[in-house]
Amino acid sequence: MERVELARDLVLGYVRALNAIDEAMRVAIPSLERLVDVLGLARSRRISRSDRVGAYFYKVHGAGCSFVGDNGIEVDVDFAADGSEIFDFWRLRRYGLSLPDPLDVTDQDLRSAAQSLQPPVTEVRPGWFSVAN
Template sequence: MLGYVAALKAVDEAVLTAIPSLERPVDLLGLVRSRETARSGRLGAYSYTVHGAGCRFLGDDGTEVDVDFAADGSEIFDLWRLRRYGLSLPEPVDVTDEELRSAVRSLRPPLREVRPDWFGIDR
């Protein structure tokens, strides 16, 4: 779980470094919607694809970090995204929903449940 949080932080830094005009990572969606930036591309060590309410990042090492954005711009993720992250690691980790749910709930704070099985990071 904490690995996902660290990977998400690295993605955030890459986005904000690559596009200094952005205040928050969620602002990338606005650039795509206004057609100022492509729906997919490369930002630092990550390729990205914007989808619906979020973005999927793929690191040079194959690690996948997929995140959605809440209405307030905060980053949120569900069990599916956590599982995808675990399976994309150089040494894949495959766990059940219940194991993921238990691990996330044991990490309050810094994690919080924003709605059933969707989580955010207290910053």
């Protein structure tokens, strides 16, 4: 498979994993309207800054949160000022390296892949992406 195709699959897999985490967290924490609400709940001490919820261990950090599933797959995400989920090449590469068959792709391949996926992926600032609604 071509490197850019592998990178496309990685980006799409990350997006699917992020959507699955969003759904699982909202089921487990009914007061959660959007994934970004995890930050507010942790900062207000209504939930712990790190804990296990369902099949995921989460850890709140700075402007985002890291999730690790029971399968060992890691999804790290930051949140923009409007609460949208954003990610960069570093987060995509970490996700790829955590897969059962680790996938290490270059930033250039990820850039090409993300650009070819617009939409559903949108570049919100140089090197940072979001999933179009």
